[in-house]
Amino acid sequence: MTRTTQGKRVLARTARGPLVLSLAAVILNVPGCLGQDAADWQAKAGGRMSFDVASVKHTEIFRRPNFGLGPDDAKPPGARLSATFSLAVFIGFAYKLAPFQTADALASAPKWVRTDTYDIEAEAQGNPTKDQMRLMMQSLLADRFKLGVHFETRQLPALALTAIKAGILGPKLVPHSEGPPCPEEKGPDPGAAPPDPRKEVFPPTCTAGEGRGMPDGTWFVGSRNSSMAVAVQTFYSYGSMAGELDRPVVDRTGLKGTFDFVLEYKPSNRNGFPAPASQAPDAPPGAAAPPDEFGGTPFVDALRKQLGLKLVRTQAQVRTLVIDHVERPSEN
Numbered sequence: 001m002t003r004t005t006q007g008k009r010v011l012a013r014t015a016r017g018p019l020v021l022s023l024a025a026v027i028l029n030v031p032g033c034l035g036q037d038a039a040d041w042q043a044k045a046g047g048r049m050s051f052d053v054a055s056v057k058h059t060e061i062f063r064r065p066n067f068g069l070g071p072d073d074a075k076p077p078g079a080r081l082s083a084t085f086s087l088a089v090f091i092g093f094a095y096k097l098a099p100f101q102t103a104d105a106l107a108s109a110p111k112w113v114r115t116d117t118y119d120i121e122a123e124a125q126g127n128p129t130k131d132q133m134r135l136m137m138q139s140l141l142a143d144r145f146k147l148g149v150h151f152e153t154r155q156l157p158a159l160a161l162t163a164i165k166a167g168i169l170g171p172k173l174v175p176h177s178e179g180p181p182c183p184e185e186k187g188p189d190p191g192a193a194p195p196d197p198r199k200e201v202f203p204p205t206c207t208a209g210e211g212r213g214m215p216d217g218t219w220f221v222g223s224r225n226s227s228m229a230v231a232v233q234t235f236y237s238y239g240s241m242a243g244e245l246d247r248p249v250v251d252r253t254g255l256k257g258t259f260d261f262v263l264e265y266k267p268s269n270r271n272g273f274p275a276p277a278s279q280a281p282d283a284p285p286g287a288a289a290p291p292d293e294f295g296g297t298p299f300v301d302a303l304r305k306q307l308g309l310k311l312v313r314t315q316a317q318v319r320t321l322v323i324d325h326v327e328r329p330s331e332n
Helices: 038-045 087-094 130-144 228-241 299-307
Strands: 053-058 080-086 117-123 148-163 173-175 210-213 219-226 249-251 259-265 309-325
Touching: 038 130, 053 130, 080 087, 080 130, 087 117, 087 130, 117 130, 148 228, 219 228, 228 249, 228 259, 228 299, 249 309, 259 299, 299 309
Parallel strands: 148 249
Antiparallel strands: 053 117, 080 117, 148 309, 173 259, 210 219, 219 259
């Protein structure tokens, strides 16, 4: 190591929210959202900081992380980070980007950034927040991978997430205060059976979005005690995997506070992997799509019927992360 629910609910609430989009590439500049200016969350987290001890090793053996590396604010269990991923994923974590990358996002980066995997073990003192761990990862990547980045802002096509009826929630979108309390935050249990969304509280933990595919091709996507900012990046991630969303999503719901939701749908691709968009590029979201050979409710329809939300085509200012320089690390 080297130092280094039920029924409709009416809410009289308003807000705007952020979204972060892909790993080296899109963060929507929407006031108050996850896509907030990078300097904002970094300043609140305390500014530049580093792990006390860190080890980086190239490996081809995958190992689950000891906590999720998504853009949510879930508290890490302790002061240790342990994970095996590509450098692209670690960049997404360090700069609070959503973990669903696109080919264009890393077009200017060397291929190995996406394909080579690295085992990182790092420890810090005290009881750091997830954002503070991100700042430490930024320092580690700059030190070990000589990573240099900057942001650019571009006007790009996007989808605005809005309420079908202002202030009215769908039956499966519930204020967190009306849902079950969150369990104590713990690291993942490798031996635990995956949750069954049809029988258990889903997802079992809070704050981060989670998806679960069933043998019949049905998918359950949910989150608990999450802001609409986290919900939006979750919708984009799984909606694009379902082959129904082909552009960034920005929060225009006007909903404040935190929510629990579970979305049940059946993507056109049984396994939920990326598939060609089912609609013409200029067709409005929710337009009739070709028949789904697997049956079930498409993602966009489920969003409307179950959560009371719809997607509207728009334009948005997008902050894009650009990789200026990166090198393979030397062995420890």
